Amino acid sequence: MTADPQVAPEVLAFYTETIDESERLTTSADGALELVRTQEILRPHLPPAPARILDVGGGPGIHAQWLVNDGYTVHVVDPVPRHIDQAAKTGATAELGDARKLTADDRSYDAVLLLGPLYHLLERADRDQALAEAARVVKPGGLIAAAAIGRYASLFEHVATTMLDIDRVKDAVVDILATGIHAPGRKGFTAAYFHTAPSLAEEMTAAGLHDVTVRGIEGPAWAVLKGTEQHTSESVRDTAMFRAALQAARLAEPYPELLSASSHMLALATAPRT
Numbered sequence: 049m050t051a052d053p054q055v056a057p058e059v060l061a062f063y064t065e066t067i068d069e070s071e072r073l074t075t076s077a078d079g080a081l082e083l084v085r086t087q088e089i090l091r092p093h094l095p096p097a098p099a100r101i102l103d104v105g106g107g108p109g110i111h112a113q114w115l116v117n118d119g120y121t122v123h124v125v126d127p128v129p130r131h132i133d134q135a136a137k138t139g140a141t142a143e144l145g146d147a148r149k150l151t152a153d154d155r156s157y158d159a160v161l162l163l164g165p166l167y168h169l170l171e172r173a174d175r176d177q178a179l180a181e182a183a184r185v186v187k188p189g190g191l192i193a194a195a196a197i198g199r200y201a202s203l204f205e206h207v208a209t210t211m212l213d214i215d216r217v218k219d220a221v222v223d224i225l226a227t228g229i230h231a232p233g234r235k236g237f238t239a240a241y242f243h244t245a246p247s248l249a250e251e252m253t254a255a256g257l258h259d260v261t262v263r264g265i266e267g268p269a270w271a272v273l274k275g276t277e278q279h280t281s282e283s284v285r286d287t288a289m290f291r292a293a294l295q296a297a298r299l300a301e302p303y304p305e306l307l308s309a310s311s312h313m314l315a316l317a318t319a320p321r322t
Protein backbone atom coordinates (compact mmCIF):
# COMPACT_ATOMS: atom_id res chain seq x y z
CA MET A 49 0.00 0.00 0.00
CA THR A 50 1.27 3.49 -0.78
CA ALA A 51 0.13 6.64 1.04
CA ASP A 52 -0.74 9.51 -1.27
CA PRO A 53 1.77 12.28 -0.41
CA GLN A 54 0.10 15.68 -0.07
CA VAL A 55 3.10 17.94 -0.56
CA ALA A 56 3.09 21.28 -2.32
CA PRO A 57 3.98 21.27 -6.03
CA GLU A 58 6.84 23.67 -5.31
CA VAL A 59 8.42 21.11 -2.96
CA LEU A 60 8.22 18.42 -5.66
CA ALA A 61 9.61 20.84 -8.26
CA PHE A 62 12.43 22.00 -5.95
CA TYR A 63 13.71 18.47 -5.30
CA THR A 64 13.02 17.25 -8.84
CA GLU A 65 14.30 20.17 -10.94
CA THR A 66 16.03 22.87 -8.86
CA ILE A 67 18.50 20.86 -6.80
CA ASP A 68 19.81 17.31 -6.59
CA GLU A 69 19.45 16.54 -2.87
CA SER A 70 21.83 13.58 -3.27
CA GLU A 71 24.71 16.11 -3.59
CA ARG A 72 23.84 18.44 -0.70
CA LEU A 73 25.69 16.60 2.06
CA THR A 74 28.60 15.42 -0.06
CA THR A 75 29.76 18.35 -2.19
CA SER A 76 29.88 21.35 0.15
CA ALA A 77 31.91 21.63 3.36
CA ASP A 78 28.92 22.75 5.43
CA GLY A 79 26.96 19.76 4.05
CA ALA A 80 29.82 17.43 4.96
CA LEU A 81 29.84 18.95 8.45
CA GLU A 82 26.09 18.28 8.75
CA LEU A 83 26.61 14.66 7.68
CA VAL A 84 29.56 13.94 10.00
CA ARG A 85 27.86 15.56 12.97
CA THR A 86 24.53 13.85 12.33
CA GLN A 87 26.35 10.52 12.31
CA GLU A 88 28.27 11.18 15.50
CA ILE A 89 25.20 12.44 17.36
CA LEU A 90 22.92 9.63 16.19
CA ARG A 91 25.15 6.55 16.34
CA PRO A 92 25.42 6.27 20.14
CA HIS A 93 21.60 6.40 20.43
CA LEU A 94 20.75 3.84 17.75
CA PRO A 95 19.82 0.31 18.77
CA PRO A 96 22.34 -2.33 17.75
CA ALA A 97 22.29 -3.48 14.12
CA PRO A 98 20.46 -5.10 12.40
CA ALA A 99 17.59 -3.14 13.95
CA ARG A 100 14.79 -1.81 11.72
CA ILE A 101 15.05 1.94 11.03
CA LEU A 102 12.35 3.98 9.30
CA ASP A 103 13.89 7.03 7.58
CA VAL A 104 10.95 9.39 7.04
CA GLY A 105 11.72 12.15 4.56
CA GLY A 106 14.90 10.22 3.86
CA GLY A 107 15.32 11.92 0.49
CA PRO A 108 17.85 10.26 -1.82
CA GLY A 109 19.14 8.07 1.01
CA ILE A 110 22.39 9.70 2.08
CA HIS A 111 21.69 8.70 5.68
CA ALA A 112 20.12 5.40 4.62
CA GLN A 113 23.40 4.54 2.89
CA TRP A 114 25.62 4.79 5.98
CA LEU A 115 22.97 3.11 8.11
CA VAL A 116 22.82 0.19 5.67
CA ASN A 117 26.63 0.07 5.70
CA ASP A 118 26.45 -0.07 9.51
CA GLY A 119 24.26 -3.18 9.18
CA TYR A 120 20.78 -1.71 9.74
CA THR A 121 17.62 -2.68 7.90
CA VAL A 122 16.41 0.67 6.55
CA HIS A 123 13.17 1.72 4.91
CA VAL A 124 12.94 5.21 3.37
CA VAL A 125 9.65 7.10 2.99
CA ASP A 126 9.66 10.28 0.89
CA PRO A 127 7.10 12.15 -1.24
CA VAL A 128 9.49 12.84 -4.16
CA PRO A 129 9.62 10.08 -6.80
CA ARG A 130 13.19 11.00 -7.79
CA HIS A 131 14.30 10.50 -4.17
CA ILE A 132 12.65 7.09 -4.00
CA ASP A 133 14.54 5.97 -7.13
CA GLN A 134 17.82 7.24 -5.62
CA ALA A 135 17.18 5.80 -2.13
CA ALA A 136 16.31 2.38 -3.56
CA LYS A 137 19.91 2.13 -4.84
CA THR A 138 21.42 2.36 -1.33
CA GLY A 139 20.45 -1.10 -0.11
CA ALA A 140 17.45 0.34 1.75
CA THR A 141 13.90 -0.28 0.65
CA ALA A 142 11.98 2.86 -0.34
CA GLU A 143 8.38 3.95 -0.63
CA LEU A 144 6.57 7.05 -1.85
CA GLY A 145 4.77 8.51 1.14
CA ASP A 146 4.08 11.30 3.58
CA ALA A 147 5.28 11.75 7.17
CA ARG A 148 1.73 12.59 8.22
CA LYS A 149 0.27 9.28 7.03
CA LEU A 150 2.70 6.40 7.29
CA THR A 151 1.75 2.96 6.00
CA ALA A 152 3.87 1.15 8.63
CA ASP A 153 2.17 -0.93 11.30
CA ASP A 154 1.97 0.25 14.90
CA ARG A 155 5.15 -0.45 16.94
CA SER A 156 6.97 -1.97 13.95
CA TYR A 157 10.31 -0.06 13.91
CA ASP A 158 13.17 0.09 16.42
CA ALA A 159 13.95 3.69 15.49
CA VAL A 160 12.33 6.41 13.38
CA LEU A 161 14.23 9.31 11.82
CA LEU A 162 12.62 12.51 10.57
CA LEU A 163 15.57 14.37 9.09
CA GLY A 164 13.71 16.81 6.89
CA PRO A 165 9.92 16.58 7.04
CA LEU A 166 9.59 19.11 9.87
CA TYR A 167 11.28 21.75 7.66
CA HIS A 168 8.52 21.42 5.10
CA LEU A 169 5.49 21.26 7.41
CA LEU A 170 4.59 24.88 8.08
CA GLU A 171 1.49 24.26 10.20
CA ARG A 172 1.90 23.11 13.78
CA ALA A 173 -0.93 20.58 13.29
CA ASP A 174 0.98 18.95 10.43
CA ARG A 175 4.19 18.72 12.44
CA ASP A 176 2.22 17.26 15.35
CA GLN A 177 0.70 14.71 12.99
CA ALA A 178 4.13 13.70 11.65
CA LEU A 179 5.48 13.24 15.19
CA ALA A 180 2.35 11.33 16.21
CA GLU A 181 2.85 8.97 13.27
CA ALA A 182 6.50 8.45 14.22
CA ALA A 183 5.42 7.69 17.79
CA ARG A 184 2.78 5.25 16.50
CA VAL A 185 5.13 3.15 14.35
CA VAL A 186 8.13 3.00 16.70
CA LYS A 187 8.39 0.21 19.28
CA PRO A 188 7.93 1.09 22.98
CA GLY A 189 11.14 2.73 24.22
CA GLY A 190 12.41 3.15 20.65
CA LEU A 191 14.34 6.17 19.38
CA ILE A 192 12.74 9.04 17.50
CA ALA A 193 15.19 11.57 16.03
CA ALA A 194 13.82 14.70 14.38
CA ALA A 195 15.87 17.41 12.66
CA ALA A 196 14.87 21.06 12.38
CA ILE A 197 16.38 24.07 10.67
CA GLY A 198 17.46 26.68 13.20
CA ARG A 199 15.51 29.93 13.40
CA TYR A 200 18.70 31.99 12.99
CA ALA A 201 20.34 29.92 10.23
CA SER A 202 19.19 32.21 7.43
CA LEU A 203 20.65 35.24 9.14
CA PHE A 204 24.06 33.60 9.51
CA GLU A 205 23.96 32.07 6.01
CA HIS A 206 23.14 35.26 4.18
CA VAL A 207 25.73 37.29 6.03
CA ALA A 208 28.36 34.74 4.99
CA THR A 209 27.19 34.67 1.38
CA THR A 210 26.61 38.48 1.44
CA MET A 211 23.09 37.93 0.04
CA LEU A 212 21.74 39.91 2.98
CA ASP A 213 22.61 42.86 0.75
CA ILE A 214 19.69 41.95 -1.52
CA ASP A 215 16.41 43.46 -0.32
CA ARG A 216 14.19 40.46 -1.12
CA VAL A 217 16.57 38.14 0.78
CA LYS A 218 16.84 40.55 3.71
CA ASP A 219 13.02 40.78 3.86
CA ALA A 220 12.78 36.97 3.87
CA VAL A 221 15.29 36.79 6.72
CA VAL A 222 13.40 39.45 8.70
CA ASP A 223 10.19 37.38 8.36
CA ILE A 224 11.90 34.12 9.30
CA LEU A 225 13.40 35.69 12.42
CA ALA A 226 10.01 37.10 13.45
CA THR A 227 7.70 34.21 12.50
CA GLY A 228 9.78 31.09 11.76
CA ILE A 229 8.21 30.90 8.32
CA HIS A 230 9.81 31.35 4.93
CA ALA A 231 7.31 32.27 2.24
CA PRO A 232 8.69 30.88 -1.02
CA GLY A 233 10.19 32.90 -3.83
CA ARG A 234 12.48 35.25 -1.94
CA LYS A 235 15.44 33.05 -1.13
CA GLY A 236 16.60 29.79 -2.62
CA PHE A 237 14.42 27.30 -0.75
CA THR A 238 10.84 26.16 -0.60
CA ALA A 239 8.35 27.42 1.96
CA ALA A 240 9.82 26.22 5.23
CA TYR A 241 9.54 26.30 9.00
CA PHE A 242 12.53 27.30 11.15
CA HIS A 243 12.47 26.14 14.78
CA THR A 244 13.99 27.64 17.88
CA ALA A 245 15.54 25.04 20.19
CA PRO A 246 12.79 25.43 22.83
CA SER A 247 10.02 25.15 20.21
CA LEU A 248 11.52 21.92 18.85
CA ALA A 249 11.78 20.44 22.35
CA GLU A 250 8.23 21.54 23.13
CA GLU A 251 6.82 19.87 19.98
CA MET A 252 8.59 16.60 20.80
CA THR A 253 7.32 16.68 24.37
CA ALA A 254 3.78 17.55 23.25
CA ALA A 255 3.88 14.43 21.05
CA GLY A 256 4.12 12.39 24.26
CA LEU A 257 7.79 11.48 23.75
CA HIS A 258 10.17 10.97 26.66
CA ASP A 259 13.80 11.89 27.39
CA VAL A 260 13.75 14.79 24.93
CA THR A 261 17.09 16.46 24.22
CA VAL A 262 18.02 18.90 21.47
CA ARG A 263 21.54 18.94 20.00
CA GLY A 264 23.22 21.46 17.72
CA ILE A 265 24.37 19.70 14.54
CA GLU A 266 26.88 22.00 12.79
CA GLY A 267 27.87 24.22 15.71
CA PRO A 268 28.81 27.89 15.45
CA ALA A 269 31.20 27.93 12.45
CA TRP A 270 29.33 26.31 9.53
CA ALA A 271 28.61 29.67 7.85
CA VAL A 272 32.34 30.40 7.74
CA LEU A 273 32.76 27.28 5.59
CA LYS A 274 29.84 28.22 3.38
CA GLY A 275 30.97 31.79 2.86
CA THR A 276 34.57 30.81 2.17
CA GLU A 277 33.57 28.24 -0.46
CA GLN A 278 31.22 30.69 -2.11
CA HIS A 279 33.72 33.54 -2.25
CA THR A 280 36.73 31.45 -3.34
CA SER A 281 34.98 28.73 -5.42
CA GLU A 282 37.32 26.27 -3.71
CA SER A 283 36.44 23.35 -1.46
CA VAL A 284 37.46 23.65 2.18
CA ARG A 285 36.32 20.09 2.91
CA ASP A 286 39.80 18.73 3.71
CA THR A 287 41.31 21.77 5.35
CA ALA A 288 42.18 23.06 8.81
CA MET A 289 39.14 25.34 8.51
CA PHE A 290 36.82 22.30 8.24
CA ARG A 291 38.53 20.54 11.12
CA ALA A 292 38.26 23.67 13.26
CA ALA A 293 34.53 24.01 12.47
CA LEU A 294 34.00 20.36 13.41
CA GLN A 295 35.91 20.88 16.64
CA ALA A 296 33.86 24.01 17.37
CA ALA A 297 30.62 22.03 16.99
CA ARG A 298 31.89 19.50 19.52
CA LEU A 299 33.15 22.15 21.95
CA ALA A 300 29.80 23.98 21.77
CA GLU A 301 27.85 20.87 22.85
CA PRO A 302 27.63 21.58 26.60
CA TYR A 303 26.32 25.11 26.11
CA PRO A 304 22.60 25.34 25.34
CA GLU A 305 22.96 29.04 24.46
CA LEU A 306 25.00 27.96 21.42
CA LEU A 307 22.30 25.65 20.05
CA SER A 308 20.92 28.59 18.10
CA ALA A 309 24.19 28.99 16.22
CA SER A 310 23.79 25.70 14.37
CA SER A 311 22.17 25.55 10.97
CA HIS A 312 20.25 22.43 12.03
CA MET A 313 19.27 20.93 15.37
CA LEU A 314 18.60 17.29 16.12
CA ALA A 315 15.99 16.37 18.72
CA LEU A 316 16.37 12.93 20.27
CA ALA A 317 13.61 11.25 22.23
CA THR A 318 12.20 7.86 23.15
CA ALA A 319 8.71 6.48 22.77
CA PRO A 320 6.86 5.65 26.00
CA ARG A 321 7.63 2.12 27.25
CA THR A 322 4.00 1.13 27.75
Ligand SMILES: C[S@@+](CC[C@H](N)C(=O)[O-])C[C@H]1O[C@@H](n2cnc3c(N)ncnc32)[C@H](O)[C@@H]1O
Binds near residue numbers: 127164
Ligand atom coordinates in the same frame (compact mmCIF):
# COMPACT_ATOMS: atom_id res chain seq x y z
C1 LIG B 1 16.33 18.72 3.11
S1 LIG B 1 15.69 17.16 2.59
C2 LIG B 1 16.49 16.04 3.72
C3 LIG B 1 16.75 14.69 3.14
C4 LIG B 1 17.49 13.73 4.07
N1 LIG B 1 16.66 13.28 5.17
C5 LIG B 1 18.73 14.37 4.63
O1 LIG B 1 18.75 14.69 5.82
O2 LIG B 1 19.68 14.55 3.90
C6 LIG B 1 14.03 17.18 3.17
C7 LIG B 1 13.25 15.94 2.75
O3 LIG B 1 11.94 15.98 3.33
C8 LIG B 1 11.04 15.45 2.36
N2 LIG B 1 9.67 15.86 2.68
C9 LIG B 1 9.05 17.02 2.40
N3 LIG B 1 7.78 16.99 2.83
C10 LIG B 1 7.58 15.77 3.40
C11 LIG B 1 6.47 15.11 4.01
N4 LIG B 1 5.28 15.72 4.13
N5 LIG B 1 6.65 13.85 4.45
C12 LIG B 1 7.84 13.23 4.33
N6 LIG B 1 8.93 13.80 3.77
C13 LIG B 1 8.80 15.06 3.31
C14 LIG B 1 11.58 15.99 1.05
O4 LIG B 1 11.10 15.29 -0.07
C15 LIG B 1 13.09 15.84 1.25
O5 LIG B 1 13.53 14.58 0.81
